[in-house]
Amino acid sequence: MNELNRQAVQAAVRNLVTAVSSSALYAPDHQQPSRLREKALASLQHALETVAEIALVVIDDELLVDGAPLDSGLYIERFVELLTGRGVGQLKFLRGIDAGELAAFARRLAPGGNGPLKATPHIRLGRVEVRFAGGAGNEATADATSFSADEVARFREVYEGVSKHRRLKATGIAEVVDAFIATLRRQAQPLLPLAPLRDMDEYTFTHSINVCTLNLAQAISLGIDGPLLRDIGIAGLLHDIGKLFVPTEVLTKPGYLDEDEWQVMRRHPHQGARCLIETPGIPPLAAIVAFEHHLKHDLSGYPAVPASWRQHPCSEMTAISDFFDALRTHRTYRDAMELKEIAGILLEKRGQEFHPLLTRNFLLLLSRTMS
Structure with missing residues (x-):
């Protein structure tokens, strides 16, 4: 102007x-x-x-x-x-x-x-109001530490651009993550600034912001800083970008998917990785995480990979963030779970679906929020 x-x-x-x-x-x-x-x-x-x-x-x-x-x-x-x-x-x-x-x-x-x-x-x-769901029906407002409308709007433009044109532009993504990092560093409780975000009801969009936040909280607690911290945040923000290539009727279907629909959904890691590889300015880690975030620690997830495959730690970190946010979010086919219930499931599945040490670290972060 x-x-x-x-x-x-x-x-x-x-x-x-x-x-x-x-x-x-x-x-x-x-x-x-x-x-x-x-x-x-x-x-x-x-x-x-x-x-x-x-x-x-x-x-x-x-x-x-x-x-x-x-x-x-x-x-x-x-x-x-x-x-x-x-x-x-x-x-x-x-x-x-x-x-x-x-x-x-x-x-x-x-x-x-x-x-x-x-x-x-x-x-x-x-209207931008960030709320933390401490459990079903128990929400606390965090106005003073809300992510700024400007940063959320920037990512919304990225999200809508891919949704409409099937092309990703890297411009501004790093700045969005930097703003989220600054917000988290001001937090006494690292998992506080989680969505839902008012007036933004697209699940994939909101979930992506939450996974970015959870990844950053995990990485900061492990002492990670600098360019790698930013790349971990970007990977979380874009981990599900492949879902924007999934037909809307499959992505938003209430209830469970049939076998054909499930096969379509299972292609989103490939599609997301390909999109990120082809986008200049996106760190390679983001493409790796997009491909690996559903593999599971024991490689029993998808896509199918050789038994000798070694996952990137950020992918395993993202798997925990992805799982946690999915369960704490109300969906059309189930209610949001209580934090203690989610913690119990994570404990049960560590070493199988989730990396045991990263799971332990995440639960420590969660305990600080629940206390």
């Missing part, structure tokens, strides 16, 4: 905030707030002449557009307060926005506004 457009966005925010504030003194349809909303709309429409959308993201009390913060000031600070007070981390204005949409948004944005904020055809909202 060029400087003139940034100034236009800044002016739009200033006039919108002033309109919201003045509505507390005047009726919503009074000339003063109406005039200010008109000025805000004119600024937005001017900026939208050269771009299709304006994406605003709140990160650490700053308002960013195109990844760069707008100039600080009372208006920006107040706008951030209004957005975060309504649980909004992302806001998009799309070309075609009209006066009615902006007026309705302004009325609901005001403190004590009439009803919740709602998306419209040309105003999109992103």
